[in-house]
Amino acid sequence: NKAVHRMDWTSYHRLDDIYGYLNYLADTYPNIVQLIDIGTSYENRTLYVVHISHPSSIPETKPAIWIDAGVHAREWISPALATYIIHQLVEDPANEGLLLSADWYIMPLMNPDGYEYSHVKNRLWRKSRSETGSGKCRGVDLNRNFGYQWGDRGAYVDPCAKGFRGVKAFSEPETIATSNFILKKANLIKLYLTLHSFGQVVLIPWGHSATLPSDYGDLLALAKSATSTFQRYKYKVVNLATQFYRATGTSADWAKSIGIKYSYTVELPTNGFILPVSNILPVSQDFFPALNVFAAEVATL
Ligand code: ING
Ligand code: ZN
Secondary structure, eight states: OTOOOOOOOSSSOOOOHHHHHHHHHHHHTTEEEEEEEEOOOTTSSSSEEEEEEETTTTTTTOOEEEEEESSTTEEEEEEEHOOOOOOOOHHHHGGGGHHHHOEEESSSSSSSSHHHHHHHTTTOEEEOOOOOOSSSBOOOOOOOOSSSSSTTTSSOOOOTTTBBBBSSSSSSSSHHHHHHHHHHHHEEEEEEEEEEEEEEEEEEEEEOSSSTTHHHHHHHHHHHHHHHHSSSOOOOEEHHHHTTOOSSSHHHHHHTTTSSSEEEEEEEEESSSSOOOOGGHHHHHHTHHHHHHHHHHHHHO
16 A cells, blocks of 8 residues: 555645655665655654665765755645656656766655645645744744854744744754754755745845855856756846845755855746646756756766
């Protein structure tokens, strides 16, 4: 019964379907897929990272690419794309080259509590579901809770705000579990991608400061090269603080701060959180070839 699943990319799936698919992959392709339980959410849901590697790889020797999704509950296209990427890497032998170039760590749902809440109660919910003591409003914006320059401009102190930063850096089980796992692999991870929606733009750190990273030119060049593969949707590439908006405690700033050279936030198409299901495959198929560009670059590092 484990050797079946309900996943496809013609509808948005609940957490059970997504996790059922991850378990199916781990059971079916044990020499490629390792399903890693990195902790539990506030409401006790498992936080999974999918490790995908070539069967011939010697463990922990290749440069690795990290992709996370579902940080914000309502951005349903994000976990849909992450699971599509997992599907392509694992189940299409044509993509073997991507596994030869890099190891892949993919976390399709960083915020499982919020994701389920957005399905059953409030479609436009953004945050996690933790109770922070205000007695009134629940949830922390996980993309304002990471521990680099946390609490400065561009995040909210008010627990009722959509951009509530939490009571301290890494106050949330989801951000602490994610960051601890990334730290363990930090010497291997060369590229950090976090998938959000919406806007068709790739955002380059920093978000906390208008000063550009010293290697900004490298990040800009790689993002431009990757987005040039897109046929259907045209993405812009911009700096977060100076061309988008300033924000602190974001995961991409934190990833950059721990030494992951290429750290990007991707805002997927198109112009709303509620993207019709007919867009899932076009958005995903358009995006996937960019991974060839990213993988080729990290293979040289
Ligand atoms: N947008 C991101 C957000 O967290 C962002 C944009 C990313 C801002 C990184 C600052 C830093 O607000 C969405 N759609 O969530
Ligand atoms: Zn988001």
